[in-house]
Amino acid sequence: MPKDNTTTEGGIGAATVRREDIRFLTGEGNYTDDIRLQGECHAIFVRSDVANGVIKSIDTSTAEGMPGVLAVFTGEDFVEVGGNPAGWLINSRDGEPMKEPKRPVLAHGKVRHVGDAYAAVVAETREQALDAAGAIEADIEELPAVINMASAVAGGGLVHDEIDTNVCFDWGWIEDNRAATDAAIKAAPHVTTLELVNNRLVPNAMETRASMGDYNAGTGEYTLYTTSQNPHMSRLLICAFVLGIPENKLRVIAPDVGGGFGSKIYHYGEEALVLAASKKLKRPVRWTSTRSEAFLSDAHGRDHVTKIELACEKDGTFIAFRTETMANVGAYLSNFSTATPTFLHGTLMAGNYTVPNVYVNVKAVFTNTVPVDAYRGAGRPEATYSIERVIDMAARELGMDPIELRRKNFVKPDQYPFASAAGLEYDSGNYDLQMDKLEAMIDRPGFAARRAESEKNGKLRGLGLNAYIEACGIAPSNLVGVLGARVGLYDAATVRVNATGSLAVMVGAHSHGQGHETAFPQVVAEMLGIDPQSIDIVHGDTAKIPFGMGTYGSRSLAVCGSAVVRATEKIIAKAKKIAAHMLEAAEADIEFEAGNFSVAGTDKSVSFGEVAFKAYIPHNFPIEDIEPGLEETAFYDPANFTYPSGAYACEVELDPETGKVTIERFAAADDFGNIINPMIVTGQVHGGIGQGIGQALIEQTAYDDDGQLLSASYMDYAMPRAEDVPFYQVNHDDGTPCAHNPLGVKGCGEAGAIGSPASVVNAVIDAMQSGGKNVTHMDMPLTPSRVWEAMNAKGV
Incomplete structure (x- = not known):
């Protein structure tokens, strides 16, 4: 662990203690649910309990007459208003624009996932609103749910009848590279092929989403208090696309927000509803999500199924990467959902490497599940996981050291600025230096003795590592505009x-x-x-x-x-x-x-x-x-993305009798450019690694064939606890400054979640192989039952 050099004052580079923590740790924070306005009332949403169904009728008469009820809304009240759009327009390989069905404030005509809100009750108290919500009777004709992406693409039912397909887009990047990449793979002396899953995750921020609308009839002005990472964008979407409020008449306030991880970037229908309800009632209207609602209505993350091929020479020189991915976007397009599996993912598929050929194909698929959008790392964890797992597999097939295989193909410091085969220009970096630091941190020469000690105790020990690069900043505007962004960044x-x-x-x-x-x-x-x-x-x-x-x-x-x-x-x-x-x-x-x-x-x-x-x-x-x-x-408006990078290593111990994986050591060597506050950076890396370990070992969003969410609470969805993570070794010294912004910074908030999943899985595979088991791949999460089954499968 780094020495404690924190201080209460200082400029750039000082480990200044966070001044905001005083109010957070003493209970003096001011969150949306803490705000109280005179005359406020409460909204409760009525959500579908079927994944796919036609709304035949909604009977609100009983609810409207119940004590304290002020108003009842259904989707029919919002038919004339707009829908929440995707923020990026993606074209398919044939030039056709993506399919973009309307995402309404409240579902009307059809419900498309369990948790899809089709009505809302506003009452004097939350309890009265809950009672009335339970009295609403909806006649919904249940249809077969479209859950599996392969079936959805093959035509197994429709999520949106009006677009007559479940494929939002079939995207290729870079299309001009396709023929050359195909030819290079066909002629390559060695090709490693891997099919893998980036498992769906639920973000689970500490604070659930909450919104309160307050309409002032005297001025015609609206105020929205909401848990948002992006208040100006919420205002823009509500005004320009959803409700048509003049932008100068809407004020959006996002006070203290207890975590987001991406799930609070977007505009959600609940924000529009409380504003519309406040105007109708001329009173403030409040809604705060329960944790159960959050599982069913907050945007989920990841959910990719990928086939990746790595072509290389016999000496390990990389020739080409080629991927085919099905990306689940869920029932509706959320604001970043089309960018995440494409330009935040496909453009990183060259990794840290000088590979000359890259081609990426992504099919975005509608299913009757909660919408999927950006979650910490947003496309870059998915890319890194695919690349670094197939590299590890290739190293085994070639009989090469996994570190030396990576070093052989790293972009070198004298090659910057470096134009990657995936269409980006890396401005700075030193990947060999990061690997040097990592090797010093993990005591690789001592690993054999640690493995032998584990084996004496009946355990298997494995070491896994990876290198990553990510594109941060989500800018400049002239680049993202070409890539399909509908806003400046x-x-x-x-x-x-x-x-x-x-x-x-x-x-x-x-x-x-x-x-x-x-x-x-x-x-x-x-x-x-x-x-x-x-x-x-x-x-x-x-x-x-x-x-x-x-x-x-x-x-x-x-x-x-x-x-x-x-x-x-x-x-x-x-x-x-x-x-x-x-x-x-x-x-x-x-x-x-x-x-x-x-x-x-x-x-x-x-x-x-x-x-x-x-x-x-x-x-x-x-x-x-x-x-x-x-x-x-x-x-x-910056000239380019920034490109943080790093090398991570994980050392695990595996109990072959139970399949339980314990992380014994974890090291992260990162290049974040110049560091403003090393204490904050360390904390960001720690948090990201914890989330990455959660994805790798225990977190899994599961649906049954009827579209029911089986992991809809903390009784069924495992979150990492203190005992699941080790003390981390982190090093973010000696970074290479970003060449194009005045601070020389690169960004650090998502790195831990990007670099950790592949490291953990590579370590577990290494442990299994050390025990004589011919297991070459397992899909996340690597739960004890899955590990045990893999180790005891016939022929392994």
């Missing part, structure tokens, strides 16, 4: 210097666990030479912050942080003008260092605080040169 910041020298920094990014209120002040404090405690971060309120694109894809510092830098640079430039006026010197002679403006070559100086005060008392300003005040805004 810049971010923005406003820096306001008060007359007394304190600052408010308004940022478009949203903090829901990332530590923005600590890290952003470190950047500004470093630039201005002031105490970071004098800087407040304002976020999550569309009435206070500039239009930004929220937080996801490890973009906060790389994109929004760069906007903060640009706005602060404008502050310094204007402050120099004021200082020059105060010091009776030419602006070109003013130097700024450590919070002081001075005249070059003299001892004449003024502090930043004195300049700030003067900015608001402009008694003798030359008004033609200097405006009063000290406030600046900047929008930042």
Whole structure:
């Protein structure tokens, strides 16, 4: 573990303790469900208990007459309004645009998954709303559920009758590479083929989703309080596509949010419902999800079935990767659901490697299941898992050391900028250095002795590793626009210097666990030479912050942080003008260092605080040169993605009698570029690894053939506990700075979830093979029962 070098103050690079944790740990947080408004009432949603069915009728008469009931809504109330669109338009290989059925506020005509809301009750109390919801009678003609993706593609029933297919798109990347990749694989001396599953996951943020709508009849203005990672995007979608509210009449406030992991990026129908209900009733309307509802209505993650082929020379030189994937998008398209399996996945299928040929085919498939969208890592864990599992298998088939096989094919430092065969340009990296650090951390020479010790105790020990690269920032706009994004993906910041020298920094990014209120002040404090405690971060309120694109894809510092830098640079430039006026010197002679403006070559100086005060008392300003005040805004649209990378290793012990896997050691060597706060980065890596281990060993979303969710509570869906994870070794020193943003940062929030699943599975396969079992692959999660069955299968 790294030494404790935390502090309560400091600029860039200091392990400053998170200031926001004071309120979180003392119960002083302000979450959506904590907000109370006068006259508020409560909404409860009525959700389908069948996966696929035609709504014949809905009888709300009994519910409408029950005590406390104020209103009942059904899908028919929203037929005339719009639907929630996907954020990215994807074209199929033949040039046809994707199939995009409407996603309504409430289901009408048909329900398409268990949990699909088709009615809502608003009452004085939550209990009264619950009682009335139970009295609504719906006649739903149940149809056969479309659950299996292969059956869905083959035509086994329809999720959306109006589009006459269950295939949303059949996408190829890069289509011009297809023939060359096919030819290279056909002619290759060695080809390793692997079929695998990226198991479906439920995000399970600590705070469930909640929304409260408040309509002001006097002004015609709406306020939405909601658990959102992306308040400006929620406002845009509601106004432009769903309800048609004038954008200047809707304010979206996302206060403290207890985790998101992607599941709170999107706009959900419950947000629109509480706004519409509030207008009708002229009262605030509140809804807070139960955990059971969350399992049935929050966007799920992953759910890919992939065939991957790796072609290489006999000496292990990579020739080509080719993949065919079916990606489950569930019953409806969520906002990022079309981007996740395509441009956040397919563009990373070259990995860290100099492979010259890559072709990716993805079929997005509708099924009668909860919609699937971005979950921590969003496409990059799926890509890394496929690549790093097939590389490990190829190493065994070729009789090569798995580390040396990777090193042989790594992009080398002198090759940057490097144009990958999957269409991206990597700007910096040093993958051999990351592997060097990893090998030092894991004590590989001592592994044989540790394995022998395990065998003495009747256990099997395995070592697995992988290398990863990811594309972060989800920008620039000109690139994502070509790739199908329907919005720009810049971010923005406003820096306001008060007359007394304190600052408010308004940022478009949203903090829901990332530590923005600590890290952003470190950047500004470093630039201005002031105490970071004098800087407040304002976020999550569309009435206070500039239009930004929220937080996801490890973009906060790389994109929004760069906007903060640009706005602060404008502050310094204007402050120099004021200082020059105060010091009776030419602006070109003013130097700024450590919070002081001075005249070059003299001892004449003024502090930043004195300049700030003067900015608001402009008694003798030359008004033609200097405006009063000290406030600046900047929008930042980066030139490229950022490309964090790393190498991970996992050491497991396996009990052959029970199939139980115990993680004994885990090491992560990451390149995040420049580090703003190493303590926060370490915490982000720890959290991501925990989620990756959960996917690899215990988490599984399971449906039966009728579309009933079998893992719909914590009684049936296993979450990693403290005993499931080890103490981690992490190292994110010596990163290669990003070459195109002013901070040189790359992003760290998703790395742990990307690098860990393949490491764990590779380790378990290694343990099995050490015990003489010819098991070459197992699909996640590697639960004790699955491991035991694999080890005891005939012929193994």
